[in-house]
Amino acid sequence: MPQSGPRPSDVTxxxxxxxxxxxxxxxxxxxxxxxxxxxxxxxxxxxAWSRLEPSQGKYDFGWLARALDVLHGEGLxxxxxxxxxxxxxxxxxxxxxxxxxxxxxxxRGFGSRRHYCFSHAGYRRECARxxxxxxxxxxxxxxxxAWQTDNEYGCHNTVLSWSDxxxxxxxxxxxxxxxxIAALNDAWGNVFWSMEYRDFEEIDLPSATVTEANPAHRxxxxxxxxxQVAAFNRVQVEIIRALSPGxxxxxxxxxxxxxxxxxxxxxxxxxxTWDSYPLGSLDVFPMPAERKAAFARTGDPDLQAFHHDLYxxxxxxxxxxxxxxxxxxxxxxxxxDAAPGLVRLWGLEGFxxxxxxxxxxxxxxxxxxxxxxxxxxxxxxxxPDRAYHEVKQLSADLAALGTLGxxxxxxxxxxxxxxxxWFLRVQPQGRNFSYVEQAxxxxxxxxxxxxxxxxxxxxxxxxSYALVLVPxxxxxxxxxAAELVRCPGMVLAGPRTGSRTASHRIPxxxxxxxxxxxxxxxxxxxxxxRPHSAVPVRYENEVFHFDRWREFVEPxxxxxxxxxxxxxxxxxxxxxxxxxxAGSPDEALLQRIVARLAGDAGLAVLDLPAGLRTxxxxxxRFVFNYGPASADISPQFPVTSVVLGGARLEAGGAAVxxxxx
Numbered sequence: 001m002p003q004s005g006p007r008p009s010d011v012t013x014x015x016x017x018x019x020x021x022x023x024x025x026x027x028x029x030x031x032x033x034x035x036x037x038x039x040x041x042x043x044x045x046x047x048a049w050s051r052l053e054p055s056q057g058k059y060d061f062g063w064l065a066r067a068l069d070v071l072h073g074e075g076l077x078x079x080x081x082x083x084x085x086x087x088x089x090x091x092x093x094x095x096x097x098x099x100x101x102x103x104x105x106x107x108r109g110f111g112s113r114r115h116y117c118f119s120h121a122g123y124r125r126e127c128a129r130x131x132x133x134x135x136x137x138x139x140x141x142x143x144x145x146a147w148q149t150d151n152e153y154g155c156h157n158t159v160l161s162w163s164d165x166x167x168x169x170x171x172x173x174x175x176x177x178x179x180x181i182a183a184l185n186d187a188w189g190n191v192f193w194s195m196e197y198r199d200f201e202e203i204d205l206p207s208a209t210v211t212e213a214n215p216a217h218r219x220x221x222x223x224x225x226x227x228q229v230a231a232f233n234r235v236q237v238e239i240i241r242a243l244s245p246g247x248x249x250x251x252x253x254x255x256x257x258x259x260x261x262x263x264x265x266x267x268x269x270x271x272x273t274w275d276s277y278p279l280g281s282l283d284v285f286p287m288p289a290e291r292k293a294a295f296a297r298t299g300d301p302d303l304q305a306f307h308h309d310l311y312x313x314x315x316x317x318x319x320x321x322x323x324x325x326x327x328x329x330x331x332x333x334x335x336x337d338a339a340p341g342l343v344r345l346w347g348l349e350g351f352x353x354x355x356x357x358x359x360x361x362x363x364x365x366x367x368x369x370x371x372x373x374x375x376x377x378x379x380x381x382x383x384p385d386r387a388y389h390e391v392k393q394l395s396a397d398l399a400a401l402g403t404l405g406x407x408x409x410x411x412x413x414x415x416x417x418x419x420x421x422w423f424l425r426v427q428p429q430g431r432n433f434s435y436v437e438q439a440x441x442x443x444x445x446x447x448x449x450x451x452x453x454x455x456x457x458x459x460x461x462x463x464s465y466a467l468v469l470v471p472x473x474x475x476x477x478x479x480x481a482a483e484l485v486r487c488p489g490m491v492l493a494g495p496r497t498g499s500r501t502a503s504h505r506i507p508x509x510x511x512x513x514x515x516x517x518x519x520x521x522x523x524x525x526x527x528x529x530r531p532h533s534a535v536p537v538r539y540e541n542e543v544f545h546f547d548r549w550r551e552f553v554e555p556x557x558x559x560x561x562x563x564x565x566x567x568x569x570x571x572x573x574x575x576x577x578x579x580x581x582a583g584s585p586d587e588a589l590l591q592r593i594v595a596r597l598a599g600d601a602g603l604a605v606l607d608l609p610a611g612l613r614t615x616x617x618x619x620x621r622f623v624f625n626y627g628p629a630s631a632d633i634s635p636q637f638p639v640t641s642v643v644l645g646g647a648r649l650e651a652g653g654a655a656v657x658x659x660x661x
Contacts, residue, residue: 014041014359019067031074038395046081050088072143085151098123100161118228119166139244146248159259187503188216216504222422226260252322261418263457272315275323283332297339301626308353323361326387327375341652343390352615352622354407405618410452413465423474430528439471445594450606462487466601472496520559520575525552539563544589551582627651
């Protein structure tokens with residue numbers, strides 16, 4: 001068997017390939033060029049249902065078998081995707097009620113992708129049938145090293161569906177959750193506005209109400225819809241495990257996608273993968289225009305890293321990048337080209353955070369249909385594009401480094417909760433209050449200090465961390481409350497933490513509810529406001545601001561006030577090692593607070609420039625310069641130990657240093 005290019009044993013480079021898009025005569029040449037570029041993993045099949053089953057029950061697996069043989073012949077390991085993100089037209093015509101329905105009651109149509117409702121039992125059966133047929137035919141094929149279920153669950157706003165099937169499923173889910181309609185009425189507070197139900201069959205989905213629907217009703221609909229994603233995924237996983245044992249099963253998640261709980265779905269999977277599009281994501285993410293301009297061709301210095309750490313946590317230490325941007329994309333409002341060197345930098349950064357595989361999307365740019373403007377490693381005629389050469393350089397870099405080892409265990413944890421995002425989406429109490437912006441701001445503050453970070457879910461063990469940050473967590477589960485009390489590290493809880501019960505009520509003892517004794521405060525009033533009404537905050541003899549939200553808190557007798565608003569009210573409090581932030585801080589205030597807590601926690605910190613970032617893996621420290629200018633890294637790092645790169649990094653440059661520890 002031909003050998004692929006030299007590479008370390010613990011990381012691999014991959015690519016997404018669509019043999020059904022190209023003449024069979026070019027497959028062997030493509031596979032050979034992949035191997036020559038140092039690529040050893042190939043994902044195929046995730047959109048091919050119409051070619052795999054042209055009509056009901058009439059399978060055509062011959063072309064896929066030949067493609068697998070060609071790829072295997074070049075020593076390429078294949079990730080086979082199940083095709084359930086793109087049900088064919090004949091299936092939609094036979095089962096039209098499988099289509100998702102928007103909140104206005106309009107079915108979404110055929111002609112693109114993700115045109116199904118997660119709640120539809122008939123569609124689940126069809127998915128199980130095609131997955132079983134694939135796994136029976138190819139489950140033991142030597143080329144297949146892993147399976148990907150579906151593709152980008154929920155993309156294009158398809159988790160929440162207001163279909164008839166979803167309404168019936170939601171009623172059954174509520175009955176299982178509450179047991180009796182009296183219990184549901186009590187939990188939801190339905191005595192308000194005469195919203196009481198006599199039977200579960202009376203409950204509709206929370207849409208088309210005259211004004212705001214009951215927040216408890218809406219939150220439960222988010223929970224139900226999230227559970228449907230996990231259940232849909234589980235159907236496929238169970239079939240694959242039975243018929244293709246020994247292969248990893250994974251799914252590709254997305255950037256800042258909050259509509260379902262990824263930790264819950266990951267309970268059935270082996271590896272969390274995600275699709276990294278730094279420039280497209282920067283274009284759509286809420287961020288100041290000047291920052292977007294500074295990093296327009298490199299990507300934000302923290303946006304990709306956040307997701308590497310998020311999905312490493314969701315994957316219990318195992319994650320891949322399944323789709324890495326190779327050049328301009330087609331789906332943002334504006335789609336700039338990446339600066340030279342960034343395709344390589346993004347790959348190195350993924351590996352620095354612990355990725356096992358970085359896979360680029362796609363091998364050849366498509367000359368037809370919706371993604372014609374989406375670049376690939378090669379142009380539509382098969383000739384190499386710039387990204388091909390950067391991936392080949394990345395392969396040489398990895399060979400020079402040798403085995404990378406594991407991501408260095410972090411001493412800092414950021415607790416990230418999908419459920420928290422639903423609570424705050426349901427009742428933001430201020431148009432500019434954003435859970436994801438708050439979590440990302442905390443992460444950025446930590447990254448500027450040069451710290452390695454774990455992003456963990458609400459069920460995580462926190463006992464090994466010196467510093468734990470908790471963005472707004474309206475409902476604090478019992479386990480998380482116990483972990484925060486038990487963990488030895490410094491804790492910072494953001495505003496609105498503990499402000500609601502599981503059924504969206506204000507706690508009997510007021511916020512922060514179950515953390516009241518731990519944090520030593522009581523919240524009596526909150527306010528949100530526009531930027532022009534920002535509230536000045538004095539901290540460490542300087543004036544900063546709460547820029548969109550603040551709370552009026554009463555500190556306990558043994559609680560210290562570390563910062564105050566201009567009217568003398570507590571802004572930051574401390575009880576022992578527990579800190580409470582009673583508002584939404586501006587960037588400078590948050591940076592100062594996080595730096596102080598890191599110092600109090602005994603962590604060694606750096607003061608990194610705006611575009612310079614670092615992460616450790618194994619015996620290496622990686623340093624990345626996102627720009628916008630060149631940077632001398634010698635003031636922060638011992639450049640005598642440089643393995644790749646040098647003391648001066650141009651924008652888009654990277655260096656790898658060997659660490660003494």
